[in-house]
Amino acid sequence: MILPLDIILLIFLVIxxxxxxxxxxxxxxxxxxxxxxxxxxxxWAEMGAVDVAFTEATVGAGISGALMIATIFKTARxxxx
Amino acid sequence: MMxxxxxxxxxxxxxxxxxxxxxxxLWAAIGKxxxxxxxxxxxxxxxxxxxxxxxxxxKEGASIPIVDETMGEAAVDFMxxxxxxxxxxxxxxxxxxxxxPLPHVLMLTAIVVGVATLGVALALCQVIFRDFxxxxxxxxxxxxxxxxxxx
Amino acid sequence: xQKLFATIAVIITGAILLNAVEDFPRFGDPHxxxxxxxxxxxxxxxxxxxxxxYLDTRVPNVVTAVLADYRGYDTLFETAVILTAGIAxxxxxxxxxxxxxxxxxxxxxxxxxGEFSTSDSDGEGRHRVVVGTTCRVVVPLAQLFGFYIIAxxxxxPGGGFQGGVVLGTSFILIALxxxxxxxxxxxxxxxxxxxxxxxxxIYAGIGLLSLFFRRNFLDYGALSGLLQTGGExxxxxxxxxxxxxxxxxxxTTVMFALFANLSTRGELKGGL
Numbered sequence: 001m002i003l004p005l006d007i008i009l010l011i012f013l014v015i016x017x018x019x020x021x022x023x024x025x026x027x028x029x030x031x032x033x034x035x036x037x038x039x040x041x042x043x044w045a046e047m048g049a050v051d052v053a054f055t056e057a058t059v060g061a062g063i064s065g066a067l068m069i070a071t072i073f074k075t076a077r078x079x080x081x
Numbered sequence: 082m083m084x085x086x087x088x089x090x091x092x093x094x095x096x097x098x099x100x101x102x103x104x105x106x107l108w109a110a111i112g113k114x115x116x117x118x119x120x121x122x123x124x125x126x127x128x129x130x131x132x133x134x135x136x137x138x139x140k141e142g143a144s145i146p147i148v149d150e151t152m153g154e155a156a157v158d159f160m161x162x163x164x165x166x167x168x169x170x171x172x173x174x175x176x177x178x179x180x181x182p183l184p185h186v187l188m189l190t191a192i193v194v195g196v197a198t199l200g201v202a203l204a205l206c207q208v209i210f211r212d213f214x215x216x217x218x219x220x221x222x223x224x225x226x227x228x229x230x231x232x
Numbered sequence: 233x234q235k236l237f238a239t240i241a242v243i244i245t246g247a248i249l250l251n252a253v254e255d256f257p258r259f260g261d262p263h264x265x266x267x268x269x270x271x272x273x274x275x276x277x278x279x280x281x282x283x284x285x286y287l288d289t290r291v292p293n294v295v296t297a298v299l300a301d302y303r304g305y306d307t308l309f310e311t312a313v314i315l316t317a318g319i320a321x322x323x324x325x326x327x328x329x330x331x332x333x334x335x336x337x338x339x340x341x342x343x344x345x346g347e348f349s350t351s352d353s354d355g356e357g358r359h360r361v362v363v364g365t366t367c368r369v370v371v372p373l374a375q376l377f378g379f380y381i382i383a384x385x386x387x388x389p390g391g392g393f394q395g396g397v398v399l400g401t402s403f404i405l406i407a408l409x410x411x412x413x414x415x416x417x418x419x420x421x422x423x424x425x426x427x428x429x430x431x432x433x434i435y436a437g438i439g440l441l442s443l444f445f446r447r448n449f450l451d452y453g454a455l456s457g458l459l460q461t462g463g464e465x466x467x468x469x470x471x472x473x474x475x476x477x478x479x480x481x482x483x484t485t486v487m488f489a490l491f492a493n494l495s496t497r498g499e500l501k502g503g504l
Contacts, residue, residue: 001139001260010098017102017125021109026117033121040128047139048146048180050389051295052131052188058397059196063487064124066404067196070495071203072117073504075210079115080217089254096253104246112238138278140262146282146294150387153286160287176282177262182294183278184266186303189295190310193393193483197317200490204321207497 001047009043024079030068037061095136103129116206116216120199127195131188138181146182148174289468296385300392300472304450308435311479315432318486322425325498360409367409374402382480386469392476396483403488408504412492416500421492424485431482438474 016039020032037060044053090097106129109122156173206216213221257264269276281298291297299307382395407415438452445454452471453464461467495504 001141006095010095014098014101014105017105020121020125021105021113021118026115029118029121033124036125036128040132043132044135047135048143049135049138049185049188050145050147051293051391051394052135052185052192054389054394055189055192055397058394058401059192060128062401063196063397063490064199066401067200067203067490067494068117068120070491070504071206073495074207074497075117076216079118081114081118092258093253093256095259096256097250100246100249100253103249104242107245108238108242111241112235114234136259137257137264137266139260140267141260143262145389147388148282148286148292148294150286150292153290153292156283156286174283174286176268176279179282179294181267181276181278182281182298185295186298189299189393190306194310194313197314197486200494201317201320201324203494204324207494208324211497 005046006043009039009046013039013043024081026072026077026079027069029079030065030072033068034061034065037064096133099129099133099136102132114217114219116209116218120202120206124195124199127191131191134184134188138184140177140180143178143180146179146185148179288465289472290465291386291469291472293386293389293391295389296391296476297472300475301452301468304439304475307475307479308432308439308450311432311435311482314486315428315482318425318428318489321490321493325493326500327498329499364409367405371402371405371409374405375399378402378484382476385476386473392479393483396480397487399480399484400487400491403484404491407491407495412496412500412502412504415488416492419485419488421500424489428482428485428489431478431480431485434478434481435475438471438478 013036016032016036020029020036023029023032037056041053041057041061044050044056103126106122106124106126110119110126113119113122152174159173209221210216213224215221257266262268266276266278268279281294281302285291285294285297289297289301378395378399380395381390381398382392385391385395403415403419406418438455439450441458442451442454443449445457447454452468454467455471456464456467459467459470461470492500496502
């Protein structure tokens with residue numbers, strides 16, 4: 001574990017989480033949510049948890065984003081807040 | 082003030098960030114109006130908890146929890162030759178060199194179960210949109226109330 | 233009003249949690265209680281897993297061995313949860329329209345927002361140029377890589393879950409490139425429902441097979457007579473691999489089922 005890299009990635013993580021919740025266009029919010037998943041994968045890879053990072057990269061950043069975009073396509077795209 | 086910061090925040094800096102992310106997710110799950118935003122908030126909450134568990138298994142200077150085959154074979158030979166005698170605990174694999182594998186196992190299950198429940202939740206969102214025409218919570222509650230008043 | 237309530241709840245919960253943060257062990261401490269046990273008390277079970285995994289199962293990847301052998305019961309029910317999620321989405325969303333209801337279905341399309349550019353409603357013959365050509369190269373590589381991840385769960389990071397998700401996304405790529413109809417032509421609905429149940433059946437079946445040899449449920453060492461291996465360790469290694477195959481089958485089909493049902497609002501016609 002590399003401590004400065006950990007701190008920088010965690011700060012990016014907080015920024016990505018705030019942004020995913022603040023954007024009103026749901027398609028952009030889903031994309032930032034996928035970015036959030038990839039940052040979590042990077043944090044776990046440098047902590048030495050390679051199996052968990054692998055699973056999060058495929059499941060959290062790949063499948064989650066695809067399912068949410070599929071749902072947003074069939075329902076509303078803009079949210080009121 | 083500086084002393085308090087040095088003793089409490091700096092050694093546990095990453096745990097503070099995990100709590101901040103957890104509270105962001107909780108605030109979104111309660112306070113946002115759109116159903117998809119609530120789902121994103123719940124997922125953020127879940128990943129913060131996963132971060133908390135996995136970071137309890139980190140060891141400084143440790144490698145990934147895959148026992149090298151040569152090191153494993155040496156342990157097998159050591160045990161086959163009688164080991165260190167009855168009751169000895171001096172196995173040749175030093176556990177301080179490998180990350181703790183148990184939190185990884187538990188969190189693998191949690192991630193996959195999380196995405197399965199996300200799929201079911203998104204299906205429910207589609208059914209709600211088909212019935213009410215909107216995904217905003219105040220409008221849905223208003224429509225339910227007018228239906229109940231008519232009945 | 234609701235946001236005010238949310239803010240108050242978050243501040244109170246956050247203060248309570250931050251108060252407890254000081255009691256956590258130092259980040260990266262190799263002698264904290266989860267990592268090496270309490271001195272003078274019991275040893276942490278992860279020390280036991282790290283030292284004994286290769287001796288018991290001949291599998292270098294400790295996480296795969298603990299997931300499928302030492303804690304195999306939890307993984308069986310996790311696979312059952314994934315199957316249940318696939319069945320639940322099928323039960324919630326799936327509608328089968330008769331031919332004469334097709335015209336009334338057209339009016340529902342207006343309810344969906346028009347900010348996306350309209351695509352052809354026919355899912356059969358559509359073929360996008362850029363995405364289609366890229367997927368023609370990527371999909372076979374992705375499937376090969378998915379099989380590799382499943383097969384190499386023992387010496388390297390990987391295993392059933394990760395490989396199953398990569399295989400599922402290869403089918404989703406086909407659906408995005410050439411229409412959901414062509415992806416369903418390769419993996420029909422009744423086939424993927426049966427394969428999903430077959431995956432859980434394989435996992436539980438290997439466990440039941442150990443019961444027939446008068447050992448515990450999910451004790452893979454009982455298979456050493458059946459598989460003609462020398463000792464029980466290789467039987468456990470093969471048992472772990474068989475179990476991962478079952479998990480991969482279920483995960484692949486359920487991921488594709490989730491996408492197919494969600495992207496067409498249950499009708500399996502049309503799509504993104």
